[in-house]
Structure formats: C-alpha cells, structure tokens
Amino acid sequence: MTRGDWAMTTSVVPLLDLHDAPARFREQLLAGASWGAAELAGAEQCRELARRTELAASEFFAGDESEKAASVSPSGHRNRGWTSAADDDGRPVYDRLSIARFDDAAAASAGGVPAEYTGLYEHPNVWPSPELKALTERFRDSVVRTCEQLLARISEALGVKPDDLFAGAPDNTNxxxxxYHPRTGLPAGDGNPLSFPEHKDRSLLSLLSESGEPGRLQIESLTGEWLTCRPDPARFVVLFGLTAEKRTGGLLRAGNHRVLPPRTGRRRSTSNFYFPHLATPTGSLFGEVAAERETVGQVLLAARGRSL
Ligand SMILES: O=C(O)CCC(=O)C(=O)O
Ligand SMILES: [Fe+2]
Known part of the structure; x- marks a missing residue:
C-alpha cells in the first residue's frame, strides 16, 4: 500500500459497525468525524443488493443506444434518467442512471411530501425497464433502512433524539x-482530468458501493491530502454530507471526495444520498448556528431550482 492509500480497516479511517457496542461505536464515530467518511460494516445484505443493482445498470449501459436515448429525461433534467459525459476528444467518461425518491410530484404528495416541497419532484423519473425499476427500488428500501439504523446509532452516540437528526418518513433518498469508462494514455500524477470533480454531497449521509477497478475514489484529509479509498468489497463507504455538517454544528464534517479515471477496466458504483424529511431544520442541534431557520427542503429548492 503506497503512502496516501486509505487503509480502510486500520485506525486511519473509522470502521463503523452497526452491531458494535455503544462505547465502541461512539469512539469510532468521533475518531472519524473529522474525516467526513467511514467504512460501514453490518449492512452486508444491502451491500449485496448494491452489487446486483450495479450489474443490472451495467447491462443497461452496455445495451442498445436507442434504449439509452429513450431513457433520457424528457425535460432534460440532469438528475433523472440516463446521462453520460465525454471528454474534449469525445471519449466516454461515464454513464449514469439517476433516480429520485418519488417518481413524480403526485407520487411525492401521496408519499407524504408536504405540498411546498413537491416541486422538487416535478421532473419525473425515467426507468429503462420494469426489472431494473423493481431491483433498484428494492435496493433503495434497503439503503433507507440501513441509513435509519446508522442514524439511530449516530444519534445515540451524540446523545441527541433520533427524530431531531433525521425526522423520519418520508425520506427523500435518491x-x-x-x-466509469477507462481512460488510457493519461500521464501519471496530478493534473489529469478527473472522472468526477471534487465535491461534498448535500445529503445527510451518502452510502457508496463500488466494483470493477478499485482505488479510484479519493477523500480529502484534514491536511488537504487526497487519500485513496480501498473499501472491503463487502462494505459501503459512508460519507457525511453538508446536511450532517450543518445539523451537527460541524461535529460531523462533510467529506470532500472525487473520482479518478479508471486505467485498466471499468468502475461501477452506486451513490445513495439519504435526505431526511424535507421539513427537517438545517440549523445546528448544538446551538452554534441556531439562528438558521431553513429546512432541508428549502435549501434544496434554492440550490437546484425546483428539483432534487
Ligand atoms: O462514483 C462514486 O464513487 C462517487 C460519485 C459521487 O461522488 C457522487 O455521485 O456524488
Ligand atoms: Fe459525491
């Protein structure tokens, strides 16, 4: 392992195990709070569903161009249906399928999203096939249950009421x-184009799974060094998002991350963004930014026009 590699199961970055005793879980959480990231154990069934969903998506991406064209968002929304990116020379960088929590505004309303936020769902989901829809929805249910378990453990460790941290159903997880396609012929070292630029997620928590070429996801350390993630293939990487950072007054730092181009083969991933009920306040539970009155939904409405 070279310097800068994230040795996921060492003490460098915490291993959060859903089944750990409270004292151990708290110790790991606080050790990793400044990283904005952890490896997650205890969610193996969900991780297995992620693997199956990755493969089903990969088959769709490898399939007919006309099927992909039919799966583009009719209103051109970049977080719905199939999208792809290419580099300046027209070589493919990635294929993506983006799915919102509710299929459209009517489904959001029926699912309990308050009227003031249903505009976030005005661009409908586009599903390439009933099979991929059924599998992805089963996977998403499992992701939501896993995030709820994890948030219950985090709430316990921080000594806050679970409802204060994640305010229950309906979640708005997308x-x-x-x-990611391999990009050969790039020189070694920094300065190469990234397959996905550095950013922090807006979510409360994000669960990431990956397969294919490993070691392409990087997390920024507190000292500004980019560390390479090599998670155990049976585990998720958990990232704390900007909502977690705000809600905990910075105690859980949002993890800055990016994706390097694969060199030899493809890299598949699922990015699962857990958003709590949209009426959850974003202000800190610990008083540091208590003056903030915005809700999660208001932040999202302001940030992305009208859609998640
Ligand atoms: O593909 C990945 O592993 C991460 C992608 C990502 O950061 C995102 O979709 O927000
Ligand atoms: Fe991300």
Whole structure:
C-alpha cells in the first residue's frame, strides 16, 4: 500500500459497525468525524443488493443506444434518467442512471411530501425497464433502512433524539448508478482530468458501493491530502454530507471526495444520498448556528431550482 492509500480497516479511517457496542461505536464515530467518511460494516445484505443493482445498470449501459436515448429525461433534467459525459476528444467518461425518491410530484404528495416541497419532484423519473425499476427500488428500501439504523446509532452516540437528526418518513433518498469508462494514455500524477470533480454531497449521509477497478475514489484529509479509498468489497463507504455538517454544528464534517479515471477496466458504483424529511431544520442541534431557520427542503429548492 503506497503512502496516501486509505487503509480502510486500520485506525486511519473509522470502521463503523452497526452491531458494535455503544462505547465502541461512539469512539469510532468521533475518531472519524473529522474525516467526513467511514467504512460501514453490518449492512452486508444491502451491500449485496448494491452489487446486483450495479450489474443490472451495467447491462443497461452496455445495451442498445436507442434504449439509452429513450431513457433520457424528457425535460432534460440532469438528475433523472440516463446521462453520460465525454471528454474534449469525445471519449466516454461515464454513464449514469439517476433516480429520485418519488417518481413524480403526485407520487411525492401521496408519499407524504408536504405540498411546498413537491416541486422538487416535478421532473419525473425515467426507468429503462420494469426489472431494473423493481431491483433498484428494492435496493433503495434497503439503503433507507440501513441509513435509519446508522442514524439511530449516530444519534445515540451524540446523545441527541433520533427524530431531531433525521425526522423520519418520508425520506427523500435518491440514487445514482454510475459506470466509469477507462481512460488510457493519461500521464501519471496530478493534473489529469478527473472522472468526477471534487465535491461534498448535500445529503445527510451518502452510502457508496463500488466494483470493477478499485482505488479510484479519493477523500480529502484534514491536511488537504487526497487519500485513496480501498473499501472491503463487502462494505459501503459512508460519507457525511453538508446536511450532517450543518445539523451537527460541524461535529460531523462533510467529506470532500472525487473520482479518478479508471486505467485498466471499468468502475461501477452506486451513490445513495439519504435526505431526511424535507421539513427537517438545517440549523445546528448544538446551538452554534441556531439562528438558521431553513429546512432541508428549502435549501434544496434554492440550490437546484425546483428539483432534487
Ligand atoms: O462514483 C462514486 O464513487 C462517487 C460519485 C459521487 O461522488 C457522487 O455521485 O456524488
Ligand atoms: Fe459525491
């Protein structure tokens, strides 16, 4: 392992195990709070569903161009249906399928999203096939249950009421299935184009799974060094998002991350963004930014026009 590799199961970055005793879980959480990221154990069934969903998405991406064209968002929304990116020379960088929590505004309303936020769902989901829809929805249910378990453990460790941290149903979790294409002929070292630029997620928590070429996801350390993630293939990477950072007054730092181009083969991933009920306040539970009155939904409405 070279310097800068994230040795996921060492003490460098915490291993959060859903089944750990409270004292151990708290110790790991606080050790990793400044990283904005952890490896997650205890969610193996969900991780297995992620693997199956990655493969099903990969088959879709490898399939007919006309099927993909038919799966583009009719209104051109970049977080719905199939999208792809290419580099300046027209070579493919990635294929993605982005799925929002509710299929459209009517489904959001029926699912309990308050009227003031249903505009976030005005661009409908586009599903390439009933099979991929059924599998992805089963996977998403499992992701939501896993995030709720994890948030219950985090609430316990921080000594806050679970409802204060994640305010229950309906969650507004969205999912992105991505396949990164290999990019050969790039010189070694920094300065190469990234397959996905550095950013922090807006979510409360994000669960990431990956398969294919490993070691392409990187997390920024507190000292600004980019560390390479090599998660155990049976585990998720958990990232704390900007909502977690705000809600905990910075105690859980949002993890800055990016994706390097695969060199030899493809890399598949699922990015699962857990958003709590949209009426959850974003202000800190610990008083540091208590003056903030915005809700999660208001932040999202302001940030992305009208859609998640
Ligand atoms: O593909 C990945 O592993 C991460 C992608 C990502 O950061 C995102 O979709 O927000
Ligand atoms: Fe991300």
């Amino acid at each position: 999912i992105t299935l991505t396949e």
